[in-house]
Amino acid sequence: MSIISKSKFKFSRGFAIAAGILASSLALSSCMDDxxxxxxxxxxxxSIYQGASAAPVMNIYANQNQVNQQPLGYTQVLPYSAYYTGNRDFRFSASNSATSLLEKTFQLKADSVYSIFVATKAxxxxxxxxxxxxxxxxxxxAQLRFVHLSPDSENVYLEISGSTTPLVAESTFKSVSEFEEITPGNVTLKVKSTETDEVLIQTGTLEMKGNRVYTLILRGLQAETTGDKKLDIQLVTNFINY
Structure with a gap:
């Protein structure tokens, strides 16, 4: 497989989005040709993923500009959107309140692609x-990475069926792994404790398709055995190469 360099990847992605905007604009009228x-x-x-099980549905702002049209609830994701570059002040607040739950500054570089994950803390x-x-x-x-967002789960590793080597060797709370290549097909993914090798949770049979980039998210609480807040895993598609 040919590997896209970091700079080439970011340029091509940004160019594709910009080209789509320009194409839509130019299609409005042939009178604008000149x-x-x-x-x-x-x-x-x-992209922003809400992985804090105890948090209310929230509105999210970047330098005072609200970035979500609908309140973002637990397990929901905002797809990749364009943001101004530089130091951006992100504010997270309950949808029915102006009081901030969290304010944090992130530096965004031109033509770079990011994911923000909201997580529970003490x-x-x-x-x-x-x-x-x-x-x-x-x-x-295909490619797959692993994100650990379960605050009461120990360090874990990720196994994929058909391989004797962990896909992700060790993951701590709030860690994000690199993207790893996997062979498309039907697979089972298991999240295991690094201390005991116990299976904490596993998927059913998943069809992983080629031309795709995925994120597997461990979320929820081991202490919860029922309901939406119990320990679970969620597969998110980041990118499809059409």
Missing amino acids: IESPELPPAAYV EGIDAIISEDIWEEPTAEK
Whole structure:
């Protein structure tokens, strides 16, 4: 497989989004052919996942601009969207309150792709950011990473059926692994304790498709045995190479 360099990957992704915006604009009227299109400002692309089980549905702001149209609830994700670059002040607040649950500053670089994960902490919530860098997916290979967002779960590792080597050797709370190549097909994923090798939770049979980039998220609480807050895993698709 040819590997896209970090700079080439980010440029191609940003260019594709910008080109789509320009194409939509130019299609409005052929009369605009002679009008010079304004240069688009530099942008970063950010996705936000709400993984704090005790948090209320929330609104999220970046430098006072609300970034979600509907309140974001537990296990929900905002897809990648363009953000201004530089130091961005993110504020998370309950949807029915102006009081902040968390304020945090993240630096966003031009043509870079990020995921922000909201997580539980001892009191309140926290947010972590990961720069998302993956190889160009092909029909013969998919890619998968692992995110640990269960505050009362011990260190874990991730196993994939058909392999004797862990896909992710060790994961601590609020850690985000690198993207790893996997062979498309039907697989089972198991999250195991690094201390006891006990299976904490596993998926059923999943069809992992080529040309795709995935994130598997461990979320919820071991202490909960029923309801939405119990320990669970969630598969999110980051990117499809059409």
